[in-house]
Amino acid sequence: MLIRWQWIALVLSLILAGALAGLGWFESRPGWARYQREYIRLAADRPANEAATESRLEIRQIEIAALNRVDRCATCHLGATNPKMADAPLPFTTHPALLDSHPPEEYGCAICHGGEGRAVTTAEAHGEMPGQHGRLIPDALLPSACYACHGSDTLPPSDTAVVAEGIKLINEYKCLRCHQLDGVGGSIGPDLSAVASQRNWVEIYAHLLRPDALSPGSTMPDFGLRRGEATAIAAYLLTRLGPGERVTDVMYLVAEPALAGTPAPNEAVTSDIAPGDIVSENIAPGNIAPGDIASENIAPGDIASENIAPGNIAPTRRSYEAIAPGYDGRRLFEGLDCSVCHRVGLKGGEVGPDLTHIGRGREAAWLRDLLTDPARAFPDGQMPAYDLSEAQVKALVDYLVTLK
């Protein structure tokens, strides 16, 4: 009996010693060491290269005390500041330009590129593990990093074109009817003033393309955005960092131009976008790979046509007066995007009441009062005033009472 237990203990302790030895062996061969050896080999091929003499394998980190950040990206991205590595493959290649004005020892990497600066494996550092927030920002969205600190005033418009396009689309799609930015906007959806500190780009992008994907049961309508549109809006939203998260918050200050506020009511949008070309592409969040965005046809040149500064982006004035004369209530209903909030039949959102049978329950006069001044008819309601002309109200009412 005693001998048996002594044997069991002996065998178990041998296995344990083996396991610990194996653990120590794996621990002494971290994945990044492989990259560093490869880098030393590459650097040795390039004559007169100082880095070739550097052969210690170690974690390389940049501490930015003011931002409370630690970036260990240079552990693998070894050639970023070495001009001789311009032709080397990732992760060893030289950083293109910009590092003179943004010395990495002062700013680190993740402040522009996102990702999880403290991690030293690819999946974790690029934020690809489940539940991680710091996700590596793809090239197409990098202008938001420039814009977050510099705004658009000091940069050539082409550098932040995708952000400017996002601002334009936010005004066009009237996001602020439901969402708030810096205290301006509606209260139906969440405040987006610091959305980038709460959600990473994958989450924002997926939410724009399929709102119920990120927040199940979300009442946000599916606007049928094209991927390029979602990219642009995400690019702007990624600039919405929280307090203390921008370099400018702690190092120096650049006044950021304000976003155009809630669009004035009479600047509402008609649909010169035919329904056909915004049919949502049935995008499941699973198949949105970072590559998708890069492949979008939003090369900076495309959008830079107008000289866009956020201040002068008034929502596009596509007047629904164009639908006149003899207002067709049904077309006006569609043109005003009422179905974003209201459902008629199978189509429409869930923010406002279902209007499929509105003609049964409501009189024409009541509807007319409501459309003229929603705040008086429903003091606690969320429906914004659209400042419609009398003829427009009449056309809408004529259409609504037919819904029975």
Place this chain on the structure above:
Amino acid sequence: MRTFLDIPARVWDSFHREPHTHRPRRHPLRMIDNLFLHVHPNRVSPISLRPTTTLGLGLITASFFIILVVTGVLLMFYYVPAVPEAYERMQDLIYVVRLGRVTRDLHRVAAEGMVVAVFLHALRAFYTAAYKPPREFNWLVGLALLTLTLALSFTGYLLPWDQLAYWAITVSTGILSYYPLFGEPVRELLLGDRSVGQEALLRFYVLHVFFLPAITFGLIGYHIWRTRKDGGLAAQDHTGGARASNAPRAESRLQPGRRSPAKASTPAGISEEPITAYPLLLWIEIAVFLAVLLVSLGIAIAFPGRLDALANADHPPNPSKAPWYFIGLQELVSYSAAWGGVVVPIAVLVVGVLLPYVDRDPRGAGRWFAPERRGVIALASAVVIAWLAFTFIGAFARGPNWVFYWPGQPWPGPG
């Protein structure tokens, strides 16, 4: 020369306060005279040592506790209970500290393991009726240790300060506010605030690394000492031979003259005569401890824990789930806050506490699933199965907004 060669043996002897000897009659002194070993009995019944008697669950629980203390102290060298340094320290620990990730995972696995083992240990005590006189009070000590284990695991759950931790604690402490009168004050006392924040982190940390472990350590010692004083394991009450310990006979506190009818059930072939505990018991303990450590280490390496995004009070994940041992409670609360959150748990607790003082019938004590106890066993089993079912539903079949989804059925969204 010989003087020097003998030094190890002399150190070994001096440690034992007795010269080393292989004479079995001296063995009891090894246990008695040693501060660390004297919680052991001198002599132990072979029945107690049979694996099927207790399944070794008490020993396994204690092994987990030792692993937790050691890894916990190691983790304390790196951890800072502050917002948001706690999270950054966790990142550094798992990303770059040598053996940091496996230390953290070993601590996590051992903590979950201890919760499971302590539950199973309590079930073993119930199903073998080990709570019957004279062991009523040790059953209460055991219940207190079960509660302390849950509290330790729960307070530790918050410390990584990621989304998972933050919202699990928010949801669980939210259940407290369903309790009338004292619920809200207790919750605020625990959190130091109206919601989970810096104060809660500091309080949970102090509870987790000092207060609760100190009480648990003391109570474990008392629990083991009491087991010995109450006459060893209930299973050996029915041996005919001399008793294994110096405790008063269990029967002396029962009705006089009444001997246990279970005597006949002692299987033939095993000597009922108690044997000297040293050194066999120690070797068994060493082997079980090594096995527990090895299995925990294997699980810790094979299934590394995750560290979610930094805790964010504005963005609850949907669904937010409590730690798994409270998910059954959360599932009950989703049906009815008052019944599921207050009445049912308190009823189960009260029944558990009163059980040994109500069920004093000595029949069946020390035997698995004694047929005489059919009724109470069926009742308790129903409660356990229901609790497991609720936990399973809550953990695997609840999606966003606590809506039911079959396990494996896709949730809307990225999951």
